Amino acid sequence: MRFHTTCPHDCPSVCALEVERVDSHTIGKVRGAKAQPYTAGVICAKVSRYAERVHHRDRLLHPLKRVGAKGVGREAFVQIDWDEALDIVADNFRRVANEHGPEAVWPYFYAGTMGLVQRDGIERLRHAMRYSRQKSTICVTLADTGWKAGCGAKRGVDGREIAETDLLIVWGGNPVHTQVNVMHHYAAARQSRGAKLVVVDPYRTATAEKSDLHLMLRPGTDGALACAMIHVMLSEGLADRDYLARYTDFDERAERHFAARTPEWASRITGLDAREIVDFARWYATTPRSFIRAQHGFSRSRNGAVNMHAVSCLPAVSGAWRHRGGGALYGNTSLPGIDQTTIMGLDVMDRSVRALDQSRIGPVLTNDPADIGDGPPVHAMLVQNTNPVAVAPESARVREGFLREDLFVCVHEQFMTETAAMADIVLPATMFVEHDDIYTASGHTFLQLGRKIIEPPGECRSNHRVLGELAARLGASHRGFAMTELELIDDTLRDSGHGSIDEAFADANWLDCARDFDGMHFLDGFATRDRRFHFRPDWTRYDDCPSDMPLLPDHYDVIDNADDEHPFRMVTAPSRWFLNSSFTECDTSRRHEREPRAKVHPDDLARLGVADGESVHLGNRRGIVTIACQAFDGVQPGVVIVESVWPNRDFAGGIGINTLVSADAAPPNGGAVFHDTAVWIRPAA
Ligand SMILES: Nc1nc2c(c(=O)[nH]1)N[C@H]1C(S)=C(S)[C@@H](COP(=O)(O)OP(=O)(O)OC[C@H]3O[C@@H](n4cnc5c(=O)[nH]c(N)nc54)[C@H](O)[C@@H]3O)O[C@H]1N2
Ligand SMILES: Nc1nc2c(c(=O)[nH]1)N[C@H]1C(S)=C(S)[C@@H](COP(=O)(O)OP(=O)(O)OC[C@H]3O[C@@H](n4cnc5c(=O)[nH]c(N)nc54)[C@H](O)[C@@H]3O)O[C@H]1N2
Ligand code: SF4
Ligand SMILES: [Mo]
Numbered sequence: 001m002r003f004h005t006t007c008p009h010d011c012p013s014v015c016a017l018e019v020e021r022v023d024s025h026t027i028g029k030v031r032g033a034k035a036q037p038y039t040a041g042v043i044c045a046k047v048s049r050y051a052e053r054v055h056h057r058d059r060l061l062h063p064l065k066r067v068g069a070k071g072v073g074r075e076a077f078v079q080i081d082w083d084e085a086l087d088i089v090a091d092n093f094r095r096v097a098n099e100h101g102p103e104a105v106w107p108y109f110y111a112g113t114m115g116l117v118q119r120d121g122i123e124r125l126r127h128a129m130r131y132s133r134q135k136s137t138i139c140v141t142l143a144d145t146g147w148k149a150g151c152g153a154k155r156g157v158d159g160r161e162i163a164e165t166d167l168l169i170v171w172g173g174n175p176v177h178t179q180v181n182v183m184h185h186y187a188a189a190r191q192s193r194g195a196k197l198v199v200v201d202p203y204r205t206a207t208a209e210k211s212d213l214h215l216m217l218r219p220g221t222d223g224a225l226a227c228a229m230i231h232v233m234l235s236e237g238l239a240d241r242d243y244l245a246r247y248t249d250f251d252e253r254a255e256r257h258f259a260a261r262t263p264e265w266a267s268r269i270t271g272l273d274a275r276e277i278v279d280f281a282r283w284y285a286t287t288p289r290s291f292i293r294a295q296h297g298f299s300r301s302r303n304g305a306v307n308m309h310a311v312s313c314l315p316a317v318s319g320a321w322r323h324r325g326g327g328a329l330y331g332n333t334s335l336p337g338i339d340q341t342t343i344m345g346l347d348v349m350d351r352s353v354r355a356l357d358q359s360r361i362g363p364v365l366t367n368d369p370a371d372i373g374d375g376p377p378v379h380a381m382l383v384q385n386t387n388p389v390a391v392a393p394e395s396a397r398v399r400e401g402f403l404r405e406d407l408f409v410c411v412h413e414q415f416m417t418e419t420a421a422m423a424d425i426v427l428p429a430t431m432f433v434e435h436d437d438i439y440t441a442s443g444h445t446f447l448q449l450g451r452k453i454i455e456p457p458g459e460c461r462s463n464h465r466v467l468g469e470l471a472a473r474l475g476a477s478h479r480g481f482a483m484t485e486l487e488l489i490d491d492t493l494r495d496s497g498h499g500s501i502d503e504a505f506a507d508a509n510w511l512d513c514a515r516d517f518d519g520m521h522f523l524d525g526f527a528t529r530d531r532r533f534h535f536r537p538d539w540t541r542y543d544d545c546p547s548d549m550p551l552l553p554d555h556y557d558v559i560d561n562a563d564d565e566h567p568f569r570m571v572t573a574p575s576r577w578f579l580n581s582s583f584t585e586c587d588t589s590r591r592h593e594r595e596p597r598a599k600v601h602p603d604d605l606a607r608l609g610v611a612d613g614e615s616v617h618l619g620n621r622r623g624i625v626t627i628a629c630q631a632f633d634g635v636q637p638g639v640v641i642v643e644s645v646w647p648n649r650d651f652a653g654g655i656g657i658n659t660l661v662s663a664d665a666a667p668p669n670g671g672a673v674f675h676d677t678a679v680w681i682r683p684a685a
Contacts, residue, residue, distance in 0.1 A: 003019050003021060003453045004017070004033055004508075004509035005017050005018075006432075006448040006450040006510075008113040008431075008450065009112075009579050010579065010580065011178065011443075012178070012295075012442040013039060013181045013444075014039070014114065014444065014448065015032055015033075016032065016033035016035075016036030016509060017030055017032060018031045021453055021454060023454075024454060024455050025455050025457065026055070026454065027055075029048075029051075030047060030051065031048070033509070037446075037512070038443070038444035039444070040184065042180055043180070045576075045577070046577060046583050049586070052587070053431070053585070054433060058416065058585055059457060059458075060413055060414060060415060060416060060428035060429070060458075060460070061457055063082055063459065065424070066425070071402070071422055073416060076421070089382070089410045089470060090474050092410075092424075093129075093474060096379040097131075099379075100379055102131050102132075102353075103132045103354055104379040106132040106356060106378045106380070107131055107134070107384075108361070108381050108382070108384075108386065109134070109383065109384045110386035112385030112386055112582065113385055115437025116340060116440070116492065117436070117464055117485050117488050117489060117492075118385070118437050119463075120343050121343060121463055121464050121480070122382065122467060123343075123349075124471075124478050125474075127345040127346070127350070128477060128478045129474060129476050132353065132355070132356050133355035134355065134358050135670060137671050138358050138672050139672075140442075142299040142300065142304035142305050142308065142669075142672075143294075143296050143299035143304065144331075145668065145669040145671070146299055146305035147330045149312075149534060149539070150316070150533050151527060151528075152526045152534075154330070154331045154332070154334045155335055155527070156328050156329035156331070156520070157328060158445055159181070159293075160185065160444075161324060161520075162189060162325075163188040163189050164289065164325035165186075165326065166194075166195050166289040166290065166325065167196050167284065167290040168196070168293060169197075169290065170199045170293050171222070171293065171295065172201065172222065172296070172297040172298025172299065173298075174295075175207055176206035177206060177574050178574050179295075181444075182443070189325070196212040197211040197212055199211040200222065200225070202217060202219045202571055203571065203632075203641045204216065204635070206576065208634070213280065215272055215280060216634070217271060218569065218639065219301065219569050219676065220302070220303055220676055221266075222307040222311055223303060223306050224261070224266040224269040224555035225270050225272065226307070227261035227554060228262060228263045228266030228277050230317050230553070231258045231259065231261045231263065232278050232282065233285045234317070236282070238285035239317050239318070243316065243319035248533040249530070249532050249535055250317075254535050254552055257554075261554070263278050266555075285317075285318045287320075288320060290318065290326055291326060292314060292327070293329055294312065294329065297573060299671070300671075300673055300676065301559050301673055301675055302558045302559050302560065302664065302673050303558055303559055305666065305667070305668065305671070306549070306550060306553070308330070309553060310553035314328070315328050316535070327522075331443070332441065332442060332443070332444060332445050333441070335514065336511075337497070337513075338440060338447075338496045339495040339496045341495065342479065342480045342483075343488055343492055345478050345480060348478060354375050359392060359672035360393075360663045361392050361398055362393065362394035362395070362397030362398040362400075362401060362663050365398065365402060377406075378407065379408065381408070382412070383409065383411045384463050387418065388419055389421075390419070390584075390656065391580050391581050392663075393672055393673070393674070394658070395656055396655070397663070399422075399648075409423045409424055410424065410427065411425075411426050412466055413428070413429055414430075417647075418647055418648055427461070428458060428460040429460055430456045430463075432450055433452070433454055434452060434453075434454060435464070435485060436450070436451050436452050436485040436486050437449075437485065438450070438489050438492070445513050446510040446513065447510065449501070449505050449509050464485050464488070467481070468481045498511065540668075542667075544669065545669075546667050549668055558667070559676050560662065567638060568600075568604075568618075568680065569639050569677070570639075570677040571675040572642050572657055572658070572661065572674050572675060572677075573641060573675070575644060576592070576643075577589035577590075578593060578646070580644075581646075581647060584645075584646065584647050596627050596628070596657065597642070598630065598640050599630050599634070599635060599640065600629050600631065600681065601632065601635050602632075605629065608681055608682070609683060612629070613630070614628070614684070615652075616629045616681050617684050618640070618642075618679045619660070619680050620677065620680065622659060622660055622661075623660060624659075625651060625655050625656065625659055626653065626684055627657075644658075645657070658674075
């Protein structure tokens with residue numbers, strides 16, 4: 001039997017799947033569902049082998065209590081039963097709240113599953129108990145802030161229109177690794193219309209290898225490139241002046257501003273040739289059907305919000321928004337308009353409760369005054385759907401924090417991750433084929449269902465069930481805890497105007513929430529108050545907006561620039577066979593990725609006196625990481641690429657790459673800066 005469901009991973013593609021059920025406890029093949037119009041049967045290689053992950057020998061099957069040292073692994077734990085495990089968690093949360101106040105408890109989560117019920121339900125427990133809030137900044141905050149600054153909402157052109165473009169520009173993303181469907185639609189455009197592909201990326205990615213033009217700029221300099229392109233369009237009469245006047249706030253001041261942002265100026269900042277910038281700007285401006293697929297990578301810098309906004313200005317200058325196959329897409333997550341009040345318990349949230357920054361978990365757990373202030377240190381945590389010991393910035397501090405003896409931690413997980421190994425109690429979690437959920441998507445317009453297909457192995461329980469059991473023990477009251485997953489989904493769909501589950505998904509396992517052409521292209525107005533696109537964003541609406549934020553798109557020079565001591569700029573881009581730290585437990589993925597590697601320009605290696613394949617130290621004031629280097633001429637000299645996220649334990653001494661990444665919160669609204677790190681390189685010998 002084959003069942004329709006949805007890939008739960010933290011990936012813009014959110015592919016519609018068909019999963020074969022062998023028996024009530026076993027899945028077989030996982031394929032893409034051909035009939036879903038965007039994902040159209042295409043899925044990545046990782047997920048097509050998903051039976052390997054579901055039926056993995058290392059899956060956690062029973063609740064565990066730690067009796068040995070923190071951070072050791074499975075051998076430090078003994079098996080206990082569910083009631084005992086949940087009682088211990090509830091007792092500790094109650095004890096900590098009594099001694100230090102409820103803000104000393106910090107439920108911590110992210111998007112290991114993107115299902116709204118299983119991912120966000122932890123918020124309901126948090127709000128009902130007045131535990132510390134989480135400001136979720138590790139992934140989309142910078143890009144969201146930058147995109148909304150101009151367009152007003154997280155939506156854009158329908159991804160299906162990539163198949164109808166003449167020029168696809170993949171900006172700061174590597175869809176061959178991170179969202180395969182972009183490439184599938186592009187292949188259709190190439191075949192039917194001879195469409196071309198341009199990639200803007202600091203290194204020659206697998207996507208760049210398929211491109212007609214690769215603009216290999218320095219990391220964190222996209223604002224300069226975009227401004228110079230605007231300069232060329234304005235000064236050469238290639239701008240759509242009628243569009244600018246009708247749909248944007250473009251004015252004299254903006255005109256003067258861009259007049260000073262010349263290709264020569266941008267060349268010095270980006271390391272690109274001025275000629276290359278001019279040629280690309282002309283090509284872009286003279287191709288009505290030009291589609292910018294703005295991804296996340298170029299926003300993961302201290303100036304990432306400004307850079308995302310600068311890039312989002314391009315189709316407003318060229319007028320590409322007017323045309324089918326033209327415009328831009330960063331994400332379409334807001335389209336289904338989901339009301340998550342019941343799932344997240346927003347009706348009982350108290351905004352006066354402190355919010356701690358997810359990406360600063362290292363500083364938070366080591367009691368940095370900048371984060372903790374006058375409040376209580378964090379003394380208890382429940383962690384779901386995330387592996388911060390591997391994925392969060394400043395790993396050394398994250399580790400130091402989790403090692404605190406006065407911190408009680410419960411981790412609900414599918415595997416003994418490096419974070420789970422730090423826990424006092426580990427609870428075994430279901431996978432998506434073992435529970436019910438609904439999914440929105442950033443890369444497309446569909447709301448999709450994922451029903452339970454098989455029984456969970458061992459004693460695994462869903463996030464929703466665990467939260468309900470904890471709520472009962474802690475006395476957290478909210479109607480959401482009394483509902484089943486399917487009831488919550490049904491209720492949420494009705495609250496969001498989509499009818500019941502059966503109504504919403506009467507025809508298929510997916511519901512198209514796309515607007516009409518004018519809506520998707522903002523031709524009926526942008527989502528801003530005056531319905532215009534804003535070249536002049538209001539950054540000051542964010543509390544942490546510094547006074548030097550540029551008023552118009554620019555190169556905002558707050559990045560971790562190279563200097564004499566740290567001559568290299570490091571980007572930790574996603575690898576193909578891992579998804580963040582997920583799949584690092586799977587043999588097939590590990591075999592393909594082989595080992596952590598630093599891609600360094602051959603001229604740099606020669607200067608360092610290091611041969612291809614030798615070990616080097618990468619370092620800065622946060623630590624030193626040992627890693628094999630690979631001679632690679634697909635970067636500018638002075639740039640180093642480390643595809644991620646390998647667990648710390650795969651590096652010498654257990655010191656992984658995020659040791660070097662800063663936990664600085666990027667302006668104006670926070671956000672982690674994974675691709676903005678200055679480092680030195682030295683031979684390891
Ligand atoms: N295989 C695989 N798929 C994934 C993931 C994974 O780890 N592996 N992660 C998932 C998640 S959580 C997310 S959020 C998405 C992210 O996927 P994307 O939206 O593709 O974004 P990133 O992966 O952060 O970055 C991708 C590219 O940005 C480039 N980049 C870095 N800095 C700059 C810059 O300053 N300017 C420009 N122009 N480019 C820059 C990097 O070199 C990299 O090639 O992918 C998801 N899918
Ligand atoms: N160096 C570097 N670091 C990065 C990035 C980078 O580009 N470079 N990217 C960053 C980005 S964009 C992101 S989004 C973060 C993501 O980082 P994480 O949110 O930590 O993502 P994963 O590493 O995939 O870990 C998700 C975990 O959730 C568990 N899980 C999955 N489903 C369920 C479930 O239903 N219930 C429970 N209880 N657990 C579940 C999985 O087993 C897995 O261990 O990483 C960031 N870290
Ligand atoms: S491409 Fe992304 S959404 Fe699609 S199957 Fe792979 S991980 Fe899942
Ligand atoms: Mo992410």
